Amino acid sequence: HAQDDWFLGSGDTIRWFFEDGAIVDGKLTRPMSLAVNKLGHAMHDLDPVFDAFSHSAKLAALAKDLGLKDARVLQSMFIFKPPRIGGEVLWHQDSTYLYTEPQSVIGFWFALDDASKENGCLYAIPGGHDETLRSRFVRKGDGFDTNTLDDSDFDVMASIPLEAKKGDMVILHGRLPHASESNRSDRSRHAYTLHVVDGACDYPEDNWLQRREDMPLRGFER
Numbered sequence: 001h002a003q004d005d006w007f008l009g010s011g012d013t014i015r016w017f018f019e020d021g022a023i024v025d026g027k028l029t030r031p032m033s034l035a036v037n038k039l040g041h042a043m044h045d046l047d048p049v050f051d052a053f054s055h056s057a058k059l060a061a062l063a064k065d066l067g068l069k070d071a072r073v074l075q076s077m078f079i080f081k082p083p084r085i086g087g088e089v090l091w092h093q094d095s096t097y098l099y100t101e102p103q104s105v106i107g108f109w110f111a112l113d114d115a116s117k118e119n120g121c122l123y124a125i126p127g128g129h130d131e132t133l134r135s136r137f138v139r140k141g142d143g144f145d146t147n148t149l150d151d152s153d154f155d156v157m158a159s160i161p162l163e164a165k166k167g168d169m170v171i172l173h174g175r176l177p178h179a180s181e182s183n184r185s186d187r188s189r190h191a192y193t194l195h196v197v198d199g200a201c202d203y204p205e206d207n208w209l210q211r212r213e214d215m216p217l218r219g220f221e222r
Contacts, residue, residue, distance in 0.1 A: 002112060004143045004148035010041050011075070011209040019085045034082045043082065044076040044194060045218065052222070054194055059108065060220035063196055064210035066106055066171070070199035073219035074105070075209060079191045080121050086183030088120070091154050094173035094195060096146075097137045099207055107172035111164040112190035120183035122162040122170060125155055138206040 005014060022028060022035035029035070044054035055074055063071035075098065080086065098105040115121035132150045154177045162170055162178075172178060183189050197203065199217065211217070 008139065008144065008208060012020045012042050012045075012211040012215045013041060014043055014046055015041075018113065019080075019082065019087055021085055026210065027134045030085065034085065036080050036211070037087065038077050038079045038219075040077040040214075041075045041117050041173075042211075043078065044073050045098040045215065046150060048080075049191075050076060053206075055218070055220045057220070059194075061192040062171075063106070063220065067218055067221065068104065068106070068198045071196050071219055072199040072221065074197050074217060075194045075195040076191075079189075081180075081183045081189035081192065083119070083186045083188055084184055086120055086189060087179045091156060091177050091179040093133060093175045093177055094172060095133050096135050098174070098195050098197065099133075099136055100197050100201035100203050102201055103133065103174050104201045105174035106196050107170075107174075108194040108196065109170040109172060110192045111153065111166055111168045112192055113188055114166050115162075115164040115168075115189050115191070117161050119185040119187045120180045121189070122178055123159045124176055125160055125174070126161045128154065129176040131175060131177070133175055137208055138204075139208055139210075140206075144208050154174070 016039055018035055019037045022030065045051060054076060060071065082123045094105050095103045096109050100190035109122065134148070134150050136147045136149060138145055138147060164170060
């Protein structure tokens with residue numbers, strides 16, 4: 001329950017999340033810089049450096065080109081994927097977690113290190129964005145639940161690696177199935193992600209990520 005509160009309350013602040021195995025019997029098993037899974041989920045609003053990067057004319061123009069009429073920056077994450085402990089991310093669609101009606105979320109994923117198959121790059125299923133949304137992750141009481149919308153499996157055998165060089169950007173449609181494997185190499189796979197939604201769409205109250213009334217979603221203007 002405490003972990004649920006820590007996660008569910010992170011939509012309008014900055015919190016850290018540890019890798020599995022980074023803490024044993026209440027003690028870190030490695031230095032802090034190599035133990036953190038990610039930071040989230042409002043660096044784009046609360047940290048000056050991330051704010052400056054996340055709210056730029058270039059990203060505003062890109063969001064417009066992608067069809068977002070009223071682009072709003074909803075979520076940011078710094079993903080560490082540290083060497084030898086960086087955990088896998090299971091197959092999912094971003095609209096499962098950041099749902100709008102109609103669906104509008106788009107992920108902007110920035111490689112801060114070279115991302116290869118050896119250190120846990122992204123994998124995606126070509127054409128998978130044309131498939132149905134499989135599930136919704138929603139708030140339920142003081143916790144959360146997953147509502148199944150379509151119980152068919154992803155065709156993971158058709159997936160391809162999205163290897164990227166440091167500085168590359170990957171754009172992820174909200175229904176595109178994607179995942180990443182564990183990082184068992186001796187190299188980190190740092191990445192920064194933004195998730196953007198269309199303010200013209202409805203954002204349900206049962207979405208897990210909610211913000212205080214005095215901290216409304218912003219567009220790309222600073």
